[in-house]
Amino acid sequence: MPLNLPIILTWLRVALIPIIVGIFYLPESILPLHLQNLLGAVVFALAAVTDWFDGFLARRWNQTSSFGAFLDPVADKLMVAAALILLVELARAPSWLAVIIIGREITISALREWMAQIGKSKSVAVATIGKFKTTAQMIAILLLLWWDPIIPGIKTSIIGLVALYIAGVLTIVSMFYYLRVAAEQFRENR
Template sequence: MPLTFPMALTWLRILMIPLVLALFFLPESWMNIHSRDVLACGAFIVAAITDWFDGWLARRWNQTSAFGAFLDPVADKLMVSAALLVLVDLGRVGFVIAFIIIGREIAISALREWMAQMGASSSVAVNWLGKFKTAAQMLAIPCLLYWEPYEGIPVGTIGQVLIIIAAILTVWSMCYYLKKAWPEIARKS
């Protein structure tokens, strides 16, 4: 498997995860909290942009691969999960919200794998609801990482509202995927 530019962007996103996490373990004597939050927010935004850009480039340049199709959502889930765990530790996201989002990602990933083994992967293909859920997460998390008001805009509060919306969309999309998969599950169980 050759390393294409889109695949390199996916790997870059995965490699950025420990770097973002490491920012939160630096002593305040090395970097103040505001600088840490700004850098973490910026790194997450770069990673989120590569999440969109690598897939777009792979399709445009006809460099899609089965491994890339596997690795891209894994990188996305790792990035979101790591950020949510940091945000729980900082007290910016509640444990229940993080559990809902991370738990759904694990459950739906397992469901997709199971449905693929049954030859029914199209019944749990990504739809608009999953895309809205991802968009809400990708907007909420940078706001929660940045946290402080910016030019009078309550960034942290906006992030908290968006993460609640993301959690609602998370549950809704999980129910949608389970409903779509249920006939196949019932038929083959």
């Protein structure tokens, strides 16, 4: 396993997952809810920044590796799944929408693994629609963790929920995009 700064940042993202979740399980006598929201959102934002930064550095410094290519999406999916489950537990996100988003992540991960086995992994590389989906997800989760108004009268809870529904729609659209690409490859290989 190569150990460089991009991989360390990816491992940091994995390590931040239990911290994000744990913040919301602290008793309010230790950490009041509004500080749980703030701290949880800040730690999630830090994790989300490492998601962008590790890939940027790996490409910039030519430190890409097959292990990093494996670990990065696993860390992303763990972070999103944990945050969505937490938001459902906190009654800030609908469970059915979390199931759709997490289910898509599992489906596309399995699809990518299968495509790699038949030598067609490049055909299901991350597409622009997937990047939009990820951006909407990260914004939604961040705002739903924050929960408290940023500016009086502007409810992050409403904006976050709208962003989560947008992420849900993009989740479904991107899943069908990847499945269609895979189906074309499957037909060519038959």
